[in-house]
Amino acid sequence: MIYGAMQMNFIISDKLTQESIREYAYRLVSTNILNLNLVPGTALSEQDISVQLNISRTPVREAFIRLAQEDLLDILPQRGTYVAKIDLQQVAEARFLREVMEHAIIKIACRDFPEDALFNLKICLKKQENCVIKEDFDGFFDLDWSMHGIIFNACNKSRIWQIITQMSMNYSRVRILNLKNGQYELPKLFHQHKQLIDAIETKDYGLGEKIIAIHINKVILDIEDLKKIYIGYFI
Amino acid sequence: MIYGAMQMNFIISDKLTQESIREYAYRLVSTNILNLNLVPGTALSEQDISVQLNISRTPVREAFIRLAQEDLLDILPQRGTYVAKIDLQQVAEARFLREVMEHAIIKIACRDFPEDALFNLKICLKKQENCVIKEDFDGFFDLDWSMHGIIFNACNKSRIWQIITQMSMNYSRVRILNLKNGQYELPKLFHQHKQLIDAIETKDYGLGEKIIAIHINKVILDIEDLKKIYIGYFI
DNA sequence: ATTTATTTTCTAGTATAGTAATATAAATAG
DNA sequence: CTATTTATATTACTATACTAGAAAATAAAT
Structure with a gap:
């Protein structure tokens, strides 16, 4: 069995009490990446995720920046954001x-x-x-x-x-x-x-x-x- | 000789070519912290630094977040941001x-x-x-x-x-x-x-x-x- | 039909303005 | 002088707009 097709299956859960919106965005995106719901190479965007989570772009953007620092996302300015492949x-x-x-x-x-x-x-x-x-x-x-x-x-x-x-x-x-x-x-x-x-x-x-x-x-x-x-x- | 008094002596240099505004803000603040121009405990604010560097708050805020992750800044919501003391x-x-x-x-x-x-x-x-x-x-x-x-x-x-x-x-x-x-x-x-x-x-x-x-x-x-x-x- | 040029679309980066929540400082009343 | 109230400042977040750059789509030329 070969897994080659890109797929997008972003799983959303509720925000926890006491959890900031930025942490909520970070947790959901990182969990989806680590669980391989978002397979390596999948394209995301700040706009996309902010619409899906019904929050503004700023906390999503800040979550993306952190995930990029952790080598889980590749952010290409003016091009897009991709789930990082496993290095x-x-x-x-x-x-x-x-x-x-x-x-x-x-x-x-x-x-x-x-x-x-x-x-x-x-x-x-x-x-x-x-x-x-x-x-x-x-x-x-x-x-x-x-x-x-x-x-x-x-x-x-x-x-x-x-x-x-x-x-x-x-x-x-x-x-x-x-x-x-x-x-x-x-x-x-x-x-x-x-x-x-x-x-x-x-x-x-x-x-x-x-x-x-x-x-x-x-x-x-x-x-x-x-x-x-x-x-x-x-x- | 005892150094106890808080002091603020933020040194500003020019932005490099090819350097994003966020990286510029990060570099200046971190350099000032590491060189002890900003002594531990000094209070900063996003507004303060954005005015001094003549840039908007967003890149300053993103630089602050990164510095907080690196234990160089302590951000207290609704209170202020302080240069972290040496742990x-x-x-x-x-x-x-x-x-x-x-x-x-x-x-x-x-x-x-x-x-x-x-x-x-x-x-x-x-x-x-x-x-x-x-x-x-x-x-x-x-x-x-x-x-x-x-x-x-x-x-x-x-x-x-x-x-x-x-x-x-x-x-x-x-x-x-x-x-x-x-x-x-x-x-x-x-x-x-x-x-x-x-x-x-x-x-x-x-x-x-x-x-x-x-x-x-x-x-x-x-x-x-x-x-x-x-x-x-x-x- | 193919190649090249132009236009359109999309995205991240940045700027700006505003609100909410909270903490602290300042002002006021007793 | 102390307690209470009000004002101010700051971060977190929302919302919108603009810019710059890259890619995709379309039109024009060969």
């Missing part, structure tokens, strides 16, 4: 950054880790187990990301995790493409998470480092296959 | 990120480094030597940053260097404060740069790693002293 060089650098930083963080985590954060990790792991049972992939990956966030926060490196998160947005898109090809084994990933938390709890840095090495390299993306199947999605 | 936790995380990534990069650099990039490093080193002789601190630090950028680019990690640069903006402000206290020894820093490039050239990873460890830790900021001297600059 494989960018994905490789994001993966490298994360791998190197996770190694450094696990060293700190295995040395000294707050009790309350460890408790939160265990709660998160429980929820992951539920997702494995239900084969809830989206839920599992959300919790996966939360879990690593808890570890970075507990090591006083919140901003670094925020940077990694921002740089890893294309990772979400690639993962969804991989999911469509049945590329993930949740039980194995879950088992690695469990071992990682064990390593933190027992202050076993050697185990922690080994798991991090396996864990991140496990998420190997069969890029060549994806490129053949999803024509036009990558650069 | 020491942020500085610590930026330093950690850079240190960890430089260690990882030097491993790659000492394994395989392109000839043309090595050549550029040597040119850069020559220019640094000139700056040491002239005691041109600003020139030296600009070249310092360029040098590290060359290394990251040669290792195919341009985006990571861009992230480090963006996250290290407060480093510029701290360095200027340190300079005012005569805290840098250019000859020593230069010597370390020379050794680093030697390590890359001779593929001596051990030396490279040792220099990186010394180099980054050498840039130790006497924060407690700076906090006493520059009251109100930090959080």
